[in-house]
Structures are given as C-alpha cells and as structure tokens.
Amino acid sequence: MHLHPNADPAEVVVVSNERCTAGRKPAGFIRHVVFDVSGTRLEGSFRPGQSFGVIPPGVDARGVPHKVRLYSTSSPTRGEDGQGRHVATTVKRLIDEHVETGRLFLGVASNYLCDLKPGDRVKMTGPSGKRFVLPADPWAHDYVFFATGTGVAPFRGMLMDLFPEGEHPGRGDGGRAVLVMGSPYGTDLLYDGQLRALEARSGGRFRYVTAVSRESGWSGDGRLSGYVHDAFGRIAAVDEVLSGGRALVYVCGVAGMELGVLRGLWRSADGAAFVGVDASAGEPGVWTRRMIHKEVRPSRRVFLEVY
Numbered sequence: 001m002h003l004h005p006n007a008d009p010a011e012v013v014v015v016s017n018e019r020c021t022a023g024r025k026p027a028g029f030i031r032h033v034v035f036d037v038s039g040t041r042l043e044g045s046f047r048p049g050q051s052f053g054v055i056p057p058g059v060d061a062r063g064v065p066h067k068v069r070l071y072s073t074s075s076p077t078r079g080e081d082g083q084g085r086h087v088a089t090t091v092k093r094l095i096d097e098h099v100e101t102g103r104l105f106l107g108v109a110s111n112y113l114c115d116l117k118p119g120d121r122v123k124m125t126g127p128s129g130k131r132f133v134l135p136a137d138p139w140a141h142d143y144v145f146f147a148t149g150t151g152v153a154p155f156r157g158m159l160m161d162l163f164p165e166g167e168h169p170g171r172g173d174g175g176r177a178v179l180v181m182g183s184p185y186g187t188d189l190l191y192d193g194q195l196r197a198l199e200a201r202s203g204g205r206f207r208y209v210t211a212v213s214r215e216s217g218w219s220g221d222g223r224l225s226g227y228v229h230d231a232f233g234r235i236a237a238v239d240e241v242l243s244g245g246r247a248l249v250y251v252c253g254v255a256g257m258e259l260g261v262l263r264g265l266w267r268s269a270d271g272a273a274f275v276g277v278d279a280s281a282g283e284p285g286v287w288t289r290r291m292i293h294k295e296v297r298p299s300r301r302v303f304l305e306v307y
C-alpha cells in the first residue's frame with residue numbers, strides 16, 4: 001500500500017480511453033481508462049478492490065493545487081496486459097449545477113480523466129485500501145457481489161481473477177460467484193458484453209444478474225425489474241450461495257444501496273452470519289443508514305464500499 005504517496009506520485013501514461021456502455025444513450029458517461037504504470041512502484045502492485053489516487057493538474061477556485069481523488073482499479077491482479085503493467089479504472093463524468101448560480105459544474109478529476117488521450121501523462125498515487133479485496137485463498141469461498149454504476153469496477157477485476165480466460169474455471173469446489181448489477185436503464189449496464197462472455201465461459205460457476213429499475217419489462221433469465229436488493233428470494237443462485245455456509249458478500253456503488261442489501265441479508269436463511277442486529281434497531285423496515293456499523297453491523301463476511 002501507498003508505494004507512491006501523495007507527496008511522491010508516479011507519472012503514468014494513458015494507454016486507452018473508451019466508453020464502457022454498449023448503448024449509445026446511457027444516462028451517464030462512463031469510461032474505461034487504462035494507464036501504463038511500468039517502471040513505477042505501482043507496477044504489479046494492485047489487487048482488485050484497491051484504489052489509486054489521481055492528482056488533477058491546476059488549482060481550485062482558491063488557488064490551491066487540486067487534491068487527490070480516488071478511483072477503484074477495475075483490472076485483475078495481472079493487469080489489463082497480463083503483466084501487471086496496465087491498470088484500468090471505470091470513471092463516471094460528474095456533471096452538476098452550481099448551487100447558487102445554477103450554471104453547469106463539471107467535476108474536476110472525473111472529467112479530466114474522461115478527456116485524456118493515449119500518451120497523456122497523469123500523476124497517480126497508491127495503492128490504497130486493504131479490506132475490500134478477495135481473501136488470501138479465494139477458492140475457499142463463494143461470492144455474491146452487489147454493484148451499482150461504477151461500483152462494478154472492483155468486481156470486474158475480481159471476476160477476471162476468479163475466472164481467468166483460457167484456464168479451467170475455478171479450482172476445486174469453491175469460487176462460485178453471482179454478480180447483481182443494478183442500473184436505471186439497460187443502456188447504462190457497464191461491461192455488459194464482457195460479463196456475459198465471462199458467464200458463458202464459467203461453466204455455470206458465475207451467474208450475471210442485471211437489476212434494472214426504470215425500464216418496464218426487464219425480466220427473464222438473469223433479469224430483474226427493480227433494484228439489486230430485489231435479488232433476495234428471487235434469484236435462486238443468490239439464495240443458494242448465501243445459504244452454502246462459505247459465502248462472502250461485497251457491496252460497491254452508490255451510497256444508499258447498503259441498507260437494502262443488509263435488510264435482504266438479515267432476512268436470508270443464514271441472516272445472523274451476515275448481519276448483527278441490536279434489539280433497539282427494530283424491524284428491518286425501520287432501519288436507517290445511520291444505524292449501519294452501530295445497531296446494524298455487517299459481519300466479517302460482508303464488505304461495503306460506497307461513495
């Protein structure tokens with residue numbers, strides 16, 4: 001961790017920058033940006049689930065140099081290139097309005113990253129984060145991954161680690177995985193083609209489930225009309241993995257998704273293995289986000305990363 005701290009960032013080079021939605025009209029603009037980190041201390045040092053920092057050039061409105069922003073790596077441990085030299089992230093353009101003037105506000109780092117061209121040089125720090133990673137023996141567990149938006153980034157890398165291309169999927173009996181990917185519309189699904197291909201080559205060990213909330217008629221095999229937490233009790237693979245006794249649950253994406261997932265875990269067959277709940281918390285329906293980590297405590301088998 002922190003092989004390149006903020007005071008000593010690495011200079012890395014952009015390899016490619018591509019849209020990562022298949023649809024031409026997604027609700028947000030999200031890009032897959034790949035960096036060449038070779039020759040820096042970052043080479044071969046990232047695990048999926050960790051983040052790196054980006055220091056955008058220039059100064060803010062007060063004339064102070066821009067601060068570092070964190071981005072999850074979406075690459076497998078071996079990197080995009082198989083050698084640990086090319087590291088990717090999944091970045092969403094932040095587009096907002098000034099509170100007072102109502103004028104367009106473009107997030108500094110996200111738009112800087114999305115506008116980069118191959119060959120551009122970027123100041124990168126990291127790696128950071130030590131808990132939101134696969135365990136030392138990934139094959140000793142099964143997984144349910146819940147993602148919304150760019151929260152899919154760490155799971156793309158983890159799934160590529162669990163189901164490497166060209167190799168026999170999984171080792172022994174463990175390492176089964178379900179990804180529940182939530183988005184408002186089908187056109188917002190990220191890495192959809194790659195994840196379908198991964199499901200196809202997994203020999204039934206990986207299930208890819210899409211939960212789409214604002215599009216009517218999103219139903220069928222692996223399709224849920226609703227939110228990621230609607231998978232509990234409706235997607236057999238989720239319930240099977242959760243009741244198998246060795247499941248780990250990872251949640252990444254928009255803040256606010258944790259509560260629905262914790263409610264679903266608590267109500268699942270093996271609820272107490274995933275969530276510890278004080279009597280004062282009341283029924284799951286009245287839980288609030290403020291209770292998380294206090295009256296409603298994810299167990300050591302649940303990993304949350306929301307931003």
Ligand SMILES: Cc1cc2nc3c(=O)[nH]c(=O)nc-3n(C[C@H](O)[C@H](O)[C@H](O)COP(=O)(O)OP(=O)(O)OC[C@H]3O[C@@H](n4cnc5c(N)ncnc54)[C@H](O)[C@@H]3O)c2cc1C
Nearest residue numbers: 069070071072090091092094096098107108109110150307
């Ligand atoms: C562990 C971690 C991992 C992350 N991983 C990812 C990832 O994989 N992909 C990803 O896209 N993001 C990720 N993020 C979020 C990312 O770090 C940034 O927060 C995000 O990209 C926005 O940064 P920005 O510089 O574009 O926006 P900023 O310029 O920092 O703006 C941030 C907020 O401040 C408001 N704001 C600031 N100044 C003004 C102003 N003058 N007027 C109006 N509003 C203003 C903006 O509207 C916005 O809500 C992650 C965050 C964390 C903590």
